[in-house]
Amino acid sequence: MTVDDRFTDSPFQRAEPAELTRFEVMDGPVSDWATDFSHMDERYAENAHEIWDDLRGSCPVAHTERFGGAWLPTRYEDVQAIAYDTEHFSSRAIIVGNYRPPLDLAPVGGVPPISSDPPFHHDARKLLLPAFTKANVAKQEITTREFCHELINSFEGRDLVDAATEYAMHIPIRVIADMLGFPAEDAPKFKVFVENALEGINHSPEEREASTEVLFTYLLEQIRDHVANPRDDLTTYLINAELYGQKLAPNHVAGTMALLLIAGIDTTWSAIGASLWHLAKNPEDRRRLVAEPALRTTAVEEFLRAYAPVTMARLVKEDVELGGVEMKKEDWVLLPFPAANRDPEKFERADEVVIDREVNRHAAFGLGIHRCAGSHLARMELRVALDVWLDRIPEFSLAEGAPMRWSTGQIRGPRMLPINLG
Amino acid sequence: MKVQIDSQLCQGHGRCYDLAPDLFGEDDEGYATLTALTADGNVPEGREGDIRLAAANCPESAVLVHEEALNDRR
Numbered sequence: 487m488t489v490d491d492r493f494t495d496s497p498f499q500r501a502e503p504a505e506l507t508r509f510e511v512m513d514g515p516v517s518d519w520a521t522d523f524s525h526m527d528e529r530y531a532e533n534a535h536e537i538w539d540d541l542r543g544s545c546p547v548a549h550t551e552r553f554g555g556a557w558l559p560t561r562y563e564d565v566q567a568i569a570y571d572t573e574h575f576s577s578r579a580i581i582v583g584n585y586r587p588p589l590d591l592a593p594v595g596g597v598p599p600i601s602s603d604p605p606f607h608h609d610a611r612k613l614l615l616p617a618f619t620k621a622n623v624a625k626q627e628i629t630t631r632e633f634c635h636e637l638i639n640s641f642e643g644r645d646l647v648d649a650a651t652e653y654a655m656h657i658p659i660r661v662i663a664d665m666l667g668f669p670a671e672d673a674p675k676f677k678v679f680v681e682n683a684l685e686g687i688n689h690s691p692e693e694r695e696a697s698t699e700v701l702f703t704y705l706l707e708q709i710r711d712h713v714a715n716p717r718d719d720l721t722t723y724l725i726n727a728e729l730y731g732q733k734l735a736p737n738h739v740a741g742t743m744a745l746l747l748i749a750g751i752d753t754t755w756s757a758i759g760a761s762l763w764h765l766a767k768n769p770e771d772r773r774r775l776v777a778e779p780a781l782r783t784t785a786v787e788e789f790l791r792a793y794a795p796v797t798m799a800r801l802v803k804e805d806v807e808l809g810g811v812e813m814k815k816e817d818w819v820l821l822p823f824p825a826a827n828r829d830p831e832k833f834e835r836a837d838e839v840v841i842d843r844e845v846n847r848h849a850a851f852g853l854g855i856h857r858c859a860g861s862h863l864a865r866m867e868l869r870v871a872l873d874v875w876l877d878r879i880p881e882f883s884l885a886e887g888a889p890m891r892w893s894t895g896q897i898r899g900p901r902m903l904p905i906n907l908g
Numbered sequence: 909m910k911v912q913i914d915s916q917l918c919q920g921h922g923r924c925y926d927l928a929p930d931l932f933g934e935d936d937e938g939y940a941t942l943t944a945l946t947a948d949g950n951v952p953e954g955r956e957g958d959i960r961l962a963a964a965n966c967p968e969s970a971v972l973v974h975e976e977a978l979n980d981r982r
Contacts, residue, residue: 615937
């Protein structure tokens with residue numbers, strides 16, 4: 487048996503700074519949402535639905551000179567068309583930032599398979615899918631439920647909690663740490679990784695690089711530990727996985743782990759938090775779901791539609807006309823699935839939360855070949871998190887006056903959610 | 909009524925097998941399949957509504973419903 491030396495010395499040949507196309511950081515307040523939008527603006531975080539509705543009615547594809555030039559479609563039809571068009575839109579980078587990675591990062595991208603383009607994408611994704619089927623994620627339901635109960639137990643004797651950081655956040659962190667085989671006590675680090683990766687895009691290039699380095703150094707430690715002590719988890723699986731008859735490149739292993747860690751946490755954290763926020767503000771819906779647990783399955787889909795957390799991004803591969811605008815090669819394009827989900831052309835009563843909405847063809851998990859690979863896991867976590875909360879804490883409300891905050895960037899959800907219990 | 913999964917369109921969202929787990933299943937990668945009840949594409953008597961609901965919830969419109977067979981029988 488040969489020694490696996492893929493991870494012995496600095497294996498992560500990331501792009502040299504010179505290869506990156508850098509843009510000036512423009513983080514001033516937005517002057518006009520149609521021509522100068524920024525998803526990093528706190529007002530965007532707070533008022534996203536109104537901003538999308540206004541743009542959809544008037545624009546409907548917004549533009550900004552920030553980030554080196556980016557587009558923001560708001561109609562379902564346009565978002566769908568871009569998601570399906572892998573000829574004109576590359577996933578080489580999926581988080582808009584102030585630099586573009588080199589063209590030759592395609593078709594793999596930094597965090598495969600979400601950052602991969604066809605045909606490589608299909609093969610890289612195929613490696614991951616079996617672990618995330620509905621049947622396989624169901625095996626984690628019992629431990630997830632127990633963990634949610636533990637979190638609620640810890641609220642004993644309190645009448646005010648932060649449901650974002652004391653409940654919603656911990657659930658996906660625990661689940662993905664278990665799946666990857668990372669120590670549960672490292673949870674506080676994961677929160678920092680997530681914030682840096684997704685909310686830190688306007689930090690200086692040096693800061694960005696340093697935080698990426700910290701993340702990948704951590705992943706490398708975990709990989710080395712798994713090489714030495716293989717176990718039944720996704721990290722060992724990825725270390726041993728083969729593509730085209732060869733073990734995966736070290737960058738591929740670490741990049742996929744980074745993806746699972748980051749994408750597995752922020753998104754579900756946001757969905758659980760937004761659902762609790764809605765129920766805290768809407769006592770009729772809350773009482774109905776407490777009394778009628780059978781309705782929760784439908785309600786979960788409606789929360790996913792109305793508060794879809796995830797906006798993805800693409801880079802334009804070839805000049806293309808879409809939604810009445812001319813997109814140029816290498817422009818960024820945001821794919822706001824949550825805006826698509828509120829398009830009245832596609833959904834009746836699009837701006838209302840209808841918890842018994844039976845027909846709900848929402849796009850919270852994306853459309854086309856990049857459908858969120860963790861969607862079954864996310865649904866399980868969201869359902870279990872709401873079940874346990876509603877059963878244990880049937881009476882709760884938003885603590886008015888206490889600080890509340892929605893995240894900026896491409897993943898939208900409450901990051902501070904003060905809830906009065908009882 | 910006949911039902912079919914368009915495997916070119918299906919991306920494994922799983923809405924069909926969430927909503928009607930006896931009429932739709934998932935393969936080892938999460939893509940939708942028909943089940944023993946629907947294997948030949950025939951929809952069991954009285955389950956037309958469940959099939960239509962699954963089709964109406966598929967984000968990729970990959971659940972194809974053919975109403976004609978039902979009309980023929982009438």
